[in-house]
Amino acid sequence: MDETADYPLELTGEDVPMVRFLNVTKRYGPLTVLDKLNLDVAEGEMVSVIGPSGSGKTTVLRMLMTLETINGGVIYVDGKPLTHMPKGGRLVPADPRYLRRMRANIGMCFQHFNLFPHMTALQNCMEGPVQVLGLPKAEARARSEELLEMVGMIDKKDQHPSRLSGGQQQRVAIARALAMRPKVMLFDEVTSALDPEVIGEVTNVIRKLVAEFKLTMLMVTHQMGFARDISDRVCFFYAGRIEEQGPPDALFGNPQRERTQQFLSAVKDAG
Amino acid sequence: MGFHWRWDFTWQILPRLLDATLNTLAAAGIGYGIALVLGLVFALAQRTPYRMLTVSVREAVEFVRSTPLVLQIFFFFYVGPQMGLRLSPWVSGMIAIGLHYASYLSEVYRGGLEAVPKGQWEAATALNLSTRDTYARIIIPQALPPALAGMGNYLVGIFKDTPMLSVIGVAELMHTANSIGSENYRYLEPYTLVGLIFLLISLPTAGLIRLFECWVRRKLGMR
Numbered sequence: 469m470d471e472t473a474d475y476p477l478e479l480t481g482e483d484v485p486m487v488r489f490l491n492v493t494k495r496y497g498p499l500t501v502l503d504k505l506n507l508d509v510a511e512g513e514m515v516s517v518i519g520p521s522g523s524g525k526t527t528v529l530r531m532l533m534t535l536e537t538i539n540g541g542v543i544y545v546d547g548k549p550l551t552h553m554p555k556g557g558r559l560v561p562a563d564p565r566y567l568r569r570m571r572a573n574i575g576m577c578f579q580h581f582n583l584f585p586h587m588t589a590l591q592n593c594m595e596g597p598v599q600v601l602g603l604p605k606a607e608a609r610a611r612s613e614e615l616l617e618m619v620g621m622i623d624k625k626d627q628h629p630s631r632l633s634g635g636q637q638q639r640v641a642i643a644r645a646l647a648m649r650p651k652v653m654l655f656d657e658v659t660s661a662l663d664p665e666v667i668g669e670v671t672n673v674i675r676k677l678v679a680e681f682k683l684t685m686l687m688v689t690h691q692m693g694f695a696r697d698i699s700d701r702v703c704f705f706y707a708g709r710i711e712e713q714g715p716p717d718a719l720f721g722n723p724q725r726e727r728t729q730q731f732l733s734a735v736k737d738a739g
Numbered sequence: 740m741g742f743h744w745r746w747d748f749t750w751q752i753l754p755r756l757l758d759a760t761l762n763t764l765a766a767a768g769i770g771y772g773i774a775l776v777l778g779l780v781f782a783l784a785q786r787t788p789y790r791m792l793t794v795s796v797r798e799a800v801e802f803v804r805s806t807p808l809v810l811q812i813f814f815f816f817y818v819g820p821q822m823g824l825r826l827s828p829w830v831s832g833m834i835a836i837g838l839h840y841a842s843y844l845s846e847v848y849r850g851g852l853e854a855v856p857k858g859q860w861e862a863a864t865a866l867n868l869s870t871r872d873t874y875a876r877i878i879i880p881q882a883l884p885p886a887l888a889g890m891g892n893y894l895v896g897i898f899k900d901t902p903m904l905s906v907i908g909v910a911e912l913m914h915t916a917n918s919i920g921s922e923n924y925r926y927l928e929p930y931t932l933v934g935l936i937f938l939l940i941s942l943p944t945a946g947l948i949r950l951f952e953c954w955v956r957r958k959l960g961m962r
């Protein structure tokens with residue numbers, strides 16, 4: 469019946485990846501969005517995902533954030549199954565409690581920030597640490613203020629999102645996600661909704677993260693220059709599969725596949 | 740006979756009517772309290788993943804909304820005893836009116852909940868908030884401001900519907916005015932006074948609700 473019953477209960481041995489997609493399939497009705505996707509992300513690695521619109525990039529992140537259900541295969545995080553849980557020596561679909569435990573490993577930033585509008589920047593950052601991690605208020609505040617400082621938003625900590633620009637909101641959203649101390653950070657086109665002149669303030673924060681934290685990151689982006697600069701590896705998605713992947717200089721400088729070449733030259737022409 | 744206003748009679752019956760006003764306010768307040776809580780239960784029940792529950796609550800809400808309140812009041816008071824449920828006029832009245840307005844309010848809540856962007860749920864999941872915290876701390880505070888106008892309308896609505904309780908003998912304003920009228924064969928003064936009392940309470944209430952709405956929005960940082 470369920471093919472995933474035979475998948476490993478956990479990943480062991482040398483080089484267990486922080487994230488592993490194993491034959492992951494995602495369908496919306498008749499539409500297969502991800503088709504037996506295999507993707508590993510090593511601990512501390514920064515992987516960029518590029519590709520045409522509708523190729524399934526967002527879906528990859530949403531599945532890892534457990535915002536979508538899975539139709540086939542298994543996702544592992546830090547060696548343990550995420551979408552499934554071990555039961556009676558086999559893998560069965562994860563129940564809400566198990567999901568909640570595993571989800572603590574992952575943080576996500578969205579294209580449209582999704583800050584809580586009825587809370588200040590600081591309250592947004594403290595919400596998870598206090599309510600979920602059970603930190604004392606003072607500790608959560610100290611942690612949040614430190615992160616708001618890092619993203620350059622400490623001066624605006626008592627402002628509500630409606631009083632902040634898009635770039636400022638996104639920086640608060642990054643601080644909010646980091647306050648949960650995730651092992652894996654996901655960025656879904658975090659600069660796509662921003663005015664061009666403020667994109668830099670968000671990309672600079674991500675650069676800082678790469679330089680200072682040993683976080684595993686998976687980033688969907690349309691900014692090829694930025695992806696080339698900071699990624700350890702770039703994956704080019706096409707129609708729900710990885711068409712080509714490699715180190716940024718190789719993928720951008722010498723793409724092997726025709727579709728990659730076409731996509732990259734189309735993006736270059738567009739701007 | 741003519742259309743002759745008698746001031747002495749007016750002053751004579753006023754204390755009794757003001758007394759009954761307290762009952763009317765109590766009926767509206769208790770009924771609204773029941774409706775506020777029960778309405779939320781109905782709205783949340785319709786969002787659970789249990790199909791049996793969501794469908795039956797939705798059908799029940801639809802049923803209550805499309806039948807007259809006065810029928811529901813009669814039903815609890817007169818049919819209740821036949822089913823072994825003997826309720827006083829006050830209790831059956833409060834159940835009927837609370838249930839009736841809970842159905843309306845559940846739709847108001849539902850509208851408010853649906854107005855909260857999907858991204859807010861996703862952010863709450865990404866932060867790993869529990870379902871309870873997600874509702875209590877993220878979703879409901881945002882669903883409230885757009886629901887407040889509708890909630891306020893139904894507060895005035897329930898207040899204006901309390902005279903229906905007179906049909907089962909709850910001693911609220913309308914019932915008292917009827918008694919005064921039949922005891923004295925004069926209806927002009929008691930009915931006019933009842934109308935004035937309703938007006939004097941409804942109008943400021945509507946204004947206060949609007950102020951409250953602004954205050955909540957400001958409090959939640961949403962202008």
Ligand SMILES: Nc1ncnc2c1ncn2[C@@H]1O[C@H](COP(=O)(O)OP(=O)(O)O)[C@@H](O)[C@H]1O
Pocket residue numbers: 496499501519520521522523524525526527528
């Ligand atoms: N909730 C959904 N229901 C139906 N189809 C969806 C849904 N979400 C995404 N899709 C479809 O899945 C495909 C991949 O979407 P997505 O992962 O958002 O692509 P990308 O981020 O690469 O632009 C698209 O064809 C999109 O229309």
Ligand SMILES: [Mg+2]
Pocket residue numbers: 525526527657
């Ligand atoms: Mg996308």
